[in-house]
Amino acid sequence: MLRARGVWLIALFIFGVPAAFADISIAVIVGKNPPKIAFSHTNLSDIFLKRIQVDDARSALVPLNLSVTNPIRVAFSLSLLDEQPDDLQRYWTERYFHGISPPYTVKSQESMIRFVMSTAGAVGYIASCRVDNRVHVVANLPVPKNLQFAIQQLCAKDDAQTH
Secondary structure (H helix, E strand, O other): OHHHHHHHHHHHHHHOOOHHHHOOEEEEEEOOOOOOOOOOHHHHHHHHOOOOOEOOOOOEOEEEEOOOOOHHHHHHHHHHHOOOHHHHHHHHHHHHOOOOOOOEEOOOHHHHHHHHHHOOOEEEEEEHHHOOOOOEEEEEEEOOHHHHHHHHHHHHHHHHHHO
């Protein structure tokens, strides 16, 4: 395992980052019938902090998260909210006492895609390498440099499992 990682790092150093990974981002996704709202950075932040709970047509919004330890969740939280997922615990504790619970958590990117596809108003995120025709991308968020390699590895792992 360690040897394989070393070979991968040497290959990246010699040949550069593969094109598929060069533009990795976090894709904010919705189903084929997207909520009626402008997906600006501010609105996305408010949706995931549940300060906005309905779209312009008064339909419920359903934000989703990956697990707190998932590097895609960490990248998403840092890029959109400028906070580590763990640092939001105090915010959610306070919101809970006002009757507002945190977004649902799903186990994987595939679960995220499936939930978004089948749930009206759902808004989630995945690594851009996982985007397919089942979902619609409404925004792309940059991946912080310190997390790019971890997310690239997730993409490579996903590619290896599907081929």
